[in-house]
Amino acid sequence: xxxxTRTWVFASTAVCVLAAAHASTGHVQQVFRSRVSAVRxxxxxxxxxxxxxxxxxxxxxxxxxxxRQEIAxxxxxxxxxxxxxxxxxxxxxxxxxxxxxxxxxxxxxGAMREGDRAAVLTFSxxxxxxxxxxxxxxxxxxxxxxVSASGATSAVDGVHSALSIxxxxxxxxxxxxxxxxxxxxxxxxxxxxxxxxxxxEVVICGVAFTPPAPDRRVRSPNLPPPPQLDLLRRLSxxxxxxxxxxxxxxxxxxxxxxILDTMRARYLLTYTPSGGEQKGWHEVRVRLxxxxxxxxxxxxxxxx
Numbered sequence: 001x002x003x004x005t006r007t008w009v010f011a012s013t014a015v016c017v018l019a020a021a022h023a024s025t026g027h028v029q030q031v032f033r034s035r036v037s038a039v040r041x042x043x044x045x046x047x048x049x050x051x052x053x054x055x056x057x058x059x060x061x062x063x064x065x066x067x068r069q070e071i072a073x074x075x076x077x078x079x080x081x082x083x084x085x086x087x088x089x090x091x092x093x094x095x096x097x098x099x100x101x102x103x104x105x106x107x108x109x110g111a112m113r114e115g116d117r118a119a120v121l122t123f124s125x126x127x128x129x130x131x132x133x134x135x136x137x138x139x140x141x142x143x144x145x146x147v148s149a150s151g152a153t154s155a156v157d158g159v160h161s162a163l164s165i166x167x168x169x170x171x172x173x174x175x176x177x178x179x180x181x182x183x184x185x186x187x188x189x190x191x192x193x194x195x196x197x198x199x200x201e202v203v204i205c206g207v208a209f210t211p212p213a214p215d216r217r218v219r220s221p222n223l224p225p226p227p228q229l230d231l232l233r234r235l236s237x238x239x240x241x242x243x244x245x246x247x248x249x250x251x252x253x254x255x256x257x258x259i260l261d262t263m264r265a266r267y268l269l270t271y272t273p274s275g276g277e278q279k280g281w282h283e284v285r286v287r288l289x290x291x292x293x294x295x296x297x298x299x300x301x302x303x304x
Contacts, residue, residue, distance in 0.1 A: 037272065041062070043286055044267075046293060047293045051265035055267060056074055057071040057074040059288060060289065062286050063285040069271040073268070074267050076266065076267045080115030081174060083173075084121055084173065084174070086175055086176065089148070093209075094150075099249075111257050117134055119132055119140075123161070124153065130147065132165070155177075155179045156189065157187055160196060172203075173203070194234045195238075198299070203298075204235040206231075208243060208244070208246070209246055239298050282302070
């Protein structure tokens, strides 16, 4: 598996996407060459909204462009994971929300297991890698403690930055994305980052913070959803993740830990494609063979 290269310019610790890079590279793609050695799928099985444990390869069927595949392995729980905490630290989160956000990341770090790693990436009008991927929880916590609120919001560029630091790791990766507002500063477009996410191997789970309006009359059911939800939903659908909407800062820590636990409860299915190695987009479908449940998985992968 290879990944197309991207151009990033680092100014101090900020990850800046230049217009020239945007024009020359377009978007990032996680691609397979014309000979595919193995495909890996992170699969979540839910029953009444709860992860289903104890399944094996024989409990799944995988179809690659309509062709049934032989599953080589199905793992859960035991496989270490990487987490990229991708956090909106624009000026709108200043105060209690930011402090609750820091508590949520620290709680998630406390729930990490041996072999797990994490990185901390924050975005406002720029994206900044506060802590690279590592297993040193103390260093990660110090990076989180140093985050302050400022600037506008560039969530699209922030997600693109998060995707860039996951390249080539070969590890199960969760991008845990928090945002409280509308993107008003990104160089890249939502379509570009959704396409890049769709062609990566990461799972993106979004947490949208939408505090209640001061005037209760504003909470009309006919109002459109908060603007950041559309981007988060598209990213989660493209990668087999989820979106959670919260309205209070106290909900952040349990939500982050629950998302981490759910990621750990996923099954990692691997197979070598048979009868489906042609170039282009491959649609993937996964279904259960011996029980009922909801299957959540990315829609496919790209072969070049």
